[in-house]
Amino acid sequence: MAALPAPETSSSTRFESVLEAVRAAILAGEFEPGKRLHEIKLTTLLGVSRTPVRAALQKLASEGLLDYTPNRGYTLREFSMDEVISAYEVRAVLEGLAARLSAERGLNVGEIGTLQQALRDGDDLLRNGHITDEHRSEYSRINACFHVTIHASAGSRLLNDMVYLCQQVPVSSPRNVVAFEEVDVRRRHEDHHRIFEAIVGREPWRAEMLMRDHVASVKSSLIRSLASPAAVQAATKTARRLRR
Amino acid sequence: MAALPAPETSSSTRFESVLEAVRAAILAGEFEPGKRLHEIKLTTLLGVSRTPVRAALQKLASEGLLDYTPNRGYTLREFSMDEVISAYEVRAVLEGLAARLSAERGLNVGEIGTLQQALRDGDDLLRNGHITDEHRSEYSRINACFHVTIHASAGSRLLNDMVYLCQQVPVSSPRNVVAFEEVDVRRRHEDHHRIFEAIVGREPWRAEMLMRDHVASVKSSLIRSLASPAAVQAATKTARRLRR
DNA sequence: GTCAAAGATAATGTATACATTTTGTGCTTG
DNA sequence: CAAGCACAAAATGTATACATTATCTTTGAC
Numbered sequence: 202m203a204a205l206p207a208p209e210t211s212s213s214t215r216f217e218s219v220l221e222a223v224r225a226a227i228l229a230g231e232f233e234p235g236k237r238l239h240e241i242k243l244t245t246l247l248g249v250s251r252t253p254v255r256a257a258l259q260k261l262a263s264e265g266l267l268d269y270t271p272n273r274g275y276t277l278r279e280f281s282m283d284e285v286i287s288a289y290e291v292r293a294v295l296e297g298l299a300a301r302l303s304a305e306r307g308l309n310v311g312e313i314g315t316l317q318q319a320l321r322d323g324d325d326l327l328r329n330g331h332i333t334d335e336h337r338s339e340y341s342r343i344n345a346c347f348h349v350t351i352h353a354s355a356g357s358r359l360l361n362d363m364v365y366l367c368q369q370v371p372v373s374s375p376r377n378v379v380a381f382e383e384v385d386v387r388r389r390h391e392d393h394h395r396i397f398e399a400i401v402g403r404e405p406w407r408a409e410m411l412m413r414d415h416v417a418s419v420k421s422s423l424i425r426s427l428a429s430p431a432a433v434q435a436a437t438k439t440a441r442r443l444r445r
Numbered sequence: 446m447a448a449l450p451a452p453e454t455s456s457s458t459r460f461e462s463v464l465e466a467v468r469a470a471i472l473a474g475e476f477e478p479g480k481r482l483h484e485i486k487l488t489t490l491l492g493v494s495r496t497p498v499r500a501a502l503q504k505l506a507s508e509g510l511l512d513y514t515p516n517r518g519y520t521l522r523e524f525s526m527d528e529v530i531s532a533y534e535v536r537a538v539l540e541g542l543a544a545r546l547s548a549e550r551g552l553n554v555g556e557i558g559t560l561q562q563a564l565r566d567g568d569d570l571l572r573n574g575h576i577t578d579e580h581r582s583e584y585s586r587i588n589a590c591f592h593v594t595i596h597a598s599a600g601s602r603l604l605n606d607m608v609y610l611c612q613q614v615p616v617s618s619p620r621n622v623v624a625f626e627e628v629d630v631r632r633r634h635e636d637h638h639r640i641f642e643a644i645v646g647r648e649p650w651r652a653e654m655l656m657r658d659h660v661a662s663v664k665s666s667l668i669r670s671l672a673s674p675a676a677v678q679a680a681t682k683t684a685r686r687l688r689r
Numbered sequence: 690g691t692c693a694a695a696g697a698t699a700a701t702g703t704a705t706a707c708a709t710t711t712t713g714t715g716c717t718t719g
Numbered sequence: 720c721a722a723g724c725a726c727a728a729a730a731t732g733t734a735t736a737c738a739t740t741a742t743c744t745t746t747g748a749c
Contacts (some may be wrong), residue, residue: 213740214515214702239730251702255731259500263507265603270459272710287601289548294538302531356735357531359509359614363607370603457710458732483700494734499701515741516701 215249220257222247227266227277228371234279238267264369282427285302285372289420292367295360296348298415302355312354316397319347323390329374331382340386347393351400351412385422387416459493464501466491471510471521471631472615478523482511508613526671529616533664538612539604541657542590544640546599548649563591568636576627583606584630591637595644595656629666633659 223243223253232238243254258275263268267275308316326336354409391413399408467487476482487498502519505511506676511519566587570580596605636659643652 231615236731239728240615241713251704251731252705257500259503260507263504265606271461273730274565282604284601288603290542291539291548291601291604291607294542295535298534302534328539355531357535359528359532359610360535362509363610366603366607408704439507440652460732481700495701495734496735500732518701556703 204344211260213436214253214303216256218248219243219253220250220260222403223254224261224266227261232277234277236277238274238275238277239251259364261396265366265372273381280371285370286420286424288367288370289416290424292364293413293416294421295364295367296352296416297409299352299355299360299364300412301405301409302357302360303351304400304403304408307403308400310355312350315350316347317351319343320394320397321437323347323393327387327390332386337386344389344393351396354400385418389418392418455492458497460497460500463487463491463493463497464504467498468505468510469643471505474520478521480521480523481517482519484518490627498659509610510613510615524615529614530664532611532614533660536608537657537664539608539611540596541653542658543596543599543604543608544605544641544644544656545600545649546601546642547595548647548652550598550600551647552598552644556594559594560591562637563587564595564641567591567637571634573632576630581630584632584634588633588637595640598644601604629662633662638660 223238226232238256240251240258243258244251247254258267259269262269262275266278268274268278272303323340326332326340326343329336332340352364355361392411396408396411396415399411467482469683470476482502484495484498484502487502488495491498502511503513505568506519510522512522513519550654565585570576570584596608599605636655640652640655640659643655
């Protein structure tokens with residue numbers, strides 16, 4: 202097993218450093234699914250005592266990355282493709298609910314501004330004919346901003362936490378980057394415009410259905426790309442997690 | 446603050462005993478919302494060291510009952526009525542999704558048998574004219590069995606975990622038992638029949654809508670009973686949590 | 690009298706020793 | 720040779736001492 206990065210990043214407590222280090226190691230594939238993560242091995246790897254290691258493992262278990270059995274420690278969960286797909290199903294209904302609640306409550310001026318800015322930024326980015334990898338990366342940021350703002354405007358912490366949990370589900374496939382065709386990006390950006398319109402127009406049901414289908418379309422892309430491996434782009438180490 | 450029950454219940458590790466003891470104390474209202482839960486006070490109350498106490502507090506925080514801030518410990522969350530209501534919204538869409546996935550996958554013979562038994566037991570219970578408190582308690586068990594079976598048949602652990610999280614949201618109101626009129630119980634049992642029919646008949650969309658409305662109706666009951674306090678039954682210490 | 694800074698107090702963060710449980714190894718036994 | 724028991728090794732569970740951080744109190748200056 203390769204040495205883990207030093208935990209002294211920028212966090213205040215060792216627990217947080219260890220948490221991020223172990224999480225990164227898991228997502229980087231440093232551990233085998235189903236295998237145990239021994240506390241002592243991690244302490245020697247990270248140069249800290251068992252106390253923060255135990256806390257970090259417990260947190261990762263609560264996020265769903267590890268399984269815990271009393272007196273037997275933690276094992277790395279393995280995620281089947283079914284579980285990854287159903288994570289998108291869950292996320293679709295949750296984000297749909299967030300859009301509905303947001304439309305019911307109404308957006309405040311700050312949220313409207315943020316969403317409009319995200320829409321404008323996306324428009325500018327997609328104005329040019331061809332989109333490069335930098336464009337994709339930038340759009341990913343814009344996209345996240347758009348969705349996070351809607352989650353927050355729903356006003357439910359439970360809902361926020363659950364969307365976060367969905368995003369913690371790793372993709373088990375070795376080539377785990379969904380192939381985003383340019384046409385897909387453009388279509389999803391159009392979705393954003395309509396979703397914003399529905400929320401601002403206080404149309405809860407329409408907002409929910411649009412958002413649900415918007416998120417579910419990523420699931421469809423995932424299934425399509427897995428069915429035809431030729432369409433799968435080369436996976437990079439830096440993009441291990443699916444964005445919508 | 447009253448003394449907590451002794452932790453030596455029947456669990457193997459002290460961590461689990463402490464977890465249940467503190468959880469019970471929280472739900473019994475032994476702590477004030479927004480106030481800190483000091484580790485040392487809990488150690489003296491429970492007669493264990495800080496190690497299992499810390500682990501239990503961390504778990505409770507991951508379940509959403511406590512807030513954690515580094516170097517500042519844990520505080521008891523307070524749940525507004527809005528949060529309680531949106532917890533039911535979340536649960537409605539999640540259980541709706543579970544019913545849809547169940548209808549898509551199809552039930553196995555064991556699941557069909559369990560559900561049919563739950564439906565028959567409910568029929569028998571509601572055959573008599575008037576229902577007593579024991580009937581309500583027994584129906585609660587039957588109801589839980591029905592729902593749990595459907596969650597399991599959906600085949601998504603993430604979904605299961607999230608429904609569990611919804612159920613962990615405590616009700617902040619001092620009178621926290623929803624008034625279940627007899628007519629409500631009968632209507633919900635009828636819902637169960639139709640939901641079962643939709644799942645067995647492999648009608649995913651219908652199953653989802655029926656289940657969603659079924660769970661959402663509890664939210665409506667909650668709002669109704671809060672709007673007219675006269676309709677709120679006397680709350681008992683033994684029924685601190687809302688059942689659907 | 691109010692505010693601020695410094696010290697005292699108390700809480701959480703961490704390391705480590707010890708207890709308990711699991712797990713692996715090798716021996717015995719049928 | 721296989722099965723099972725006993726012991727040994729290692730891992731997790733727990734307690735506790737110490738380190739670090741937050742909080743409270745007191746003291747001083749303005």
